Structure formats: structure tokens, C-alpha cells
Amino acid sequence: MRRTDKFSGSFLQLEKSIQPLLKLASLITGLETIFVTYIDAVQQRQQVIWVEGSEDIQIDSGTELDWSDSMCRLLFNNDSIISTRVKDEYPHSTGASLGMQTFVVLPVRNSEQVIGSLCATSSRQHSLSPEATQQLELLAEAISLQLDQWHNISRLSQRYERTRKRLRKVKLHSEELSQKANTDSLTGLLNRRGFESRWTELKQQHESSSVAVIAIDLDNFKELNDKHGHAVGDDLLTAFGQALIQCSRDTDICARMGGDEFFWILSNATVANAQQAAKRLREQFKKLSQPIATECSLSIGIQVKSANLDDNLLLAADKAMYQAKGQGRATTQVAAPE
Numbered sequence: 001m002r003r004t005d006k007f008s009g010s011f012l013q014l015e016k017s018i019q020p021l022l023k024l025a026s027l028i029t030g031l032e033t034i035f036v037t038y039i040d041a042v043q044q045r046q047q048v049i050w051v052e053g054s055e056d057i058q059i060d061s062g063t064e065l066d067w068s069d070s071m072c073r074l075l076f077n078n079d080s081i082i083s084t085r086v087k088d089e090y091p092h093s094t095g096a097s098l099g100m101q102t103f104v105v106l107p108v109r110n111s112e113q114v115i116g117s118l119c120a121t122s123s124r125q126h127s128l129s130p131e132a133t134q135q136l137e138l139l140a141e142a143i144s145l146q147l148d149q150w151h152n153i154s155r156l157s158q159r160y161e162r163t164r165k166r167l168r169k170v171k172l173h174s175e176e177l178s179q180k181a182n183t184d185s186l187t188g189l190l191n192r193r194g195f196e197s198r199w200t201e202l203k204q205q206h207e208s209s210s211v212a213v214i215a216i217d218l219d220n221f222k223e224l225n226d227k228h229g230h231a232v233g234d235d236l237l238t239a240f241g242q243a244l245i246q247c248s249r250d251t252d253i254c255a256r257m258g259g260d261e262f263f264w265i266l267s268n269a270t271v272a273n274a275q276q277a278a279k280r281l282r283e284q285f286k287k288l289s290q291p292i293a294t295e296c297s298l299s300i301g302i303q304v305k306s307a308n309l310d311d312n313l314l315l316a317a318d319k320a321m322y323q324a325k326g327q328g329r330a331t332t333q334v335a336a337p338e
Ligand SMILES: Nc1nc2c(ncn2[C@@H]2O[C@H](COP(=O)(O)OP(=O)(O)OP(=O)(O)O)[C@@H](O)[C@H]2O)c(=O)[nH]1
Pocket: 186, 217, 218, 219, 220, 221, 222, 223, 225, 229, 230, 231, 232, 233, 234, 237, 258, 259, 260, 325, 329
């Protein structure tokens, strides 16, 4: 059976069950070519879905035509189901131009309307006995039921697919919103809200490895803002954000807590690891914040703990950072172990 490639999936199942019916139609009528069409009443188009039989009359599945050019329409309009003299009765028709002499058509309908047609044709003259006509009508009914069922199934699966796509869109949108809500727009780091959620997760999941908290504050940032303007201050914060991202691992938590204050949390890290990380960060920040690097340094506080993570760990790192400020800024202070 030749068929259109436009459809797939459940349509192939439908095709399998229609195929023997078309063969039967050929046996009943004695006509060589049998085909089924789909009629789109709104678009006024007709499409050949399946063709069974000889290649004598060139009808291809997938072929589309205007309803105004349809042989089926001509016969429907004459309240007829058969023409045995197509060339005489419809000399200017598509059927005549394709070499049809006999053309038989029966409507294929769903519960509301005609949705297609079952057609049989031949280049020779054939008559159709009343019994054959009756049998063909039964076949058209069977095809109608199958097509209608398939139509309903495919409508349902299209609706399901649309709902699935809509839900996916909503999910992506809400993920995007939540990502935005947790991110500091200037630096791309987590904001306070994002930090709190990650920090809570870490506290809940933490087992026994040591965790280093690095508190960082830009030195004399207010002065720099006042001297060069807010935009330069923003550029410097952005450069710091980039430096921190470049120095961190995927598992680290990097956040801008507000203004020029940041937290950097490293899992599985010792004091020495944290000091190394702080050193790398200073160097990277210096590189990325040219040409005003000389005017801005970092005060850094470190605290490391391996058990009972709580917010005191943050406070201790922060306190160490303020001690670094007190010692003249641009230094790293490690808090005493608790
Ligand atoms: N450009 C810019 N400035 C900001 C932003 N948020 C906060 N600030 C400014 O950052 C400055 C923070 O200054 P402070 O932390 O009080 O003090 P500081 O000048 O850094 O001095 P020390 O911390 O003692 O070294 C304030 O002047 C804020 O107005 C921002 O998003 N962009």
C-alpha cells in the first residue's frame, strides 16, 4: 500500500487495520485502484491518504487538491456514488485527465460530518451490482469508525503534548524566576537570599569534613565611589565577582551579601587551603580591576570548622575580617579555632 509520510505513530496502526479493508474493496468492486481521502471542509482541501492497487491511474498518497477540483465533490453534488463514463459525464474533471472511466465514491464520516471518502476507480468501464454497493457501504462505515477513533486519539495526544509543553514552559519560567531571585544582578554571584538557601542546605547535609568560611570586604570602597563615581564602583564590584567565580570550584558557595561584603564557602578545605584561596583571589582581583587596583584592596577573615556547622561560623569569619580591617586593611586574618 502506498501511503503519505505526513502521519506517524498511531497512524501506522490505523494504516495496518485499514489495509485489508481496501483490498476487500477492490475484490468487491473489481476496480483496480482504491483510495481513501481526507476532506478538510474548512480549508476546502482534499488529501489522498492511502492508495491501494494498480499504478494504472496515477494517484499518489499525500496528493492534495482543491475541493473544487475533486471528483468526489462532482459526484456528491449529483447525489451519485458512481460514474461509469467519467470521460463523457465529466470531460473536464481531474478524473478524466487521469484516465478514469469508472469512479465510485462513498463518504467517510464521523458523528458530525463527512471527513473523507472511500474511492474506487478504473480506466475501464465497470458496473456495480446492488450487493457490491451494499458491501462497499459497509466498508466505508468500517473505515469511518476507524478514522474517527484515530482522529479522537490523535486529538487527545495533541492536547496532551500541548499541555506537556505548556507545563515545561511554566517550569522553565519558574526556574528562571527562582534563579533571578537568588542571584545578584551586578556580580552574577548568589545574593543574600541565594546564600541563605545554599548555606542551610550545606548545614543540613554536612557530615565531617572541614568547611572554610571566607568573609571578604572591599577596603575604602566608599572613598573610591566618592572619588570616581558610582559607575566605577559598580565596575569594581563586577570585577571582584568575576575574580571570585574564576577562583572558586563548582561546589563552593560564592555570595554578595550586600554592598561590598562577600562570603566564600569552601567544603573539604583546611585553613591552609583557605589562605591559598584568599591569596589567589587577591591576585585575580588585582588583575581584573586594573587600572584602579592600587586604590582598592581586600580585607579577608577566615574561620574553619569540621563539626556542628552553625551561623557562629559566619560570625567568626566576619569578626576575623573586621580584625583585618583594624590591622590596617589589605590583610587576611584567620580566626582562632573554637
Ligand atoms: N558603586 C556601588 N557602591 C555601592 C553599592 N552598594 C553599596 N555601595 C557603597 O559601598 C560603600 C560601602 O562602604 P563601607 O563598607 O561602609 O565602607 P568602606 O568605604 O568600604 O570602608 P571599609 O569597609 O572600612 O574599608 C558605601 O558607600 C555604599 O554606598 C553598589 O551596588 N554599587
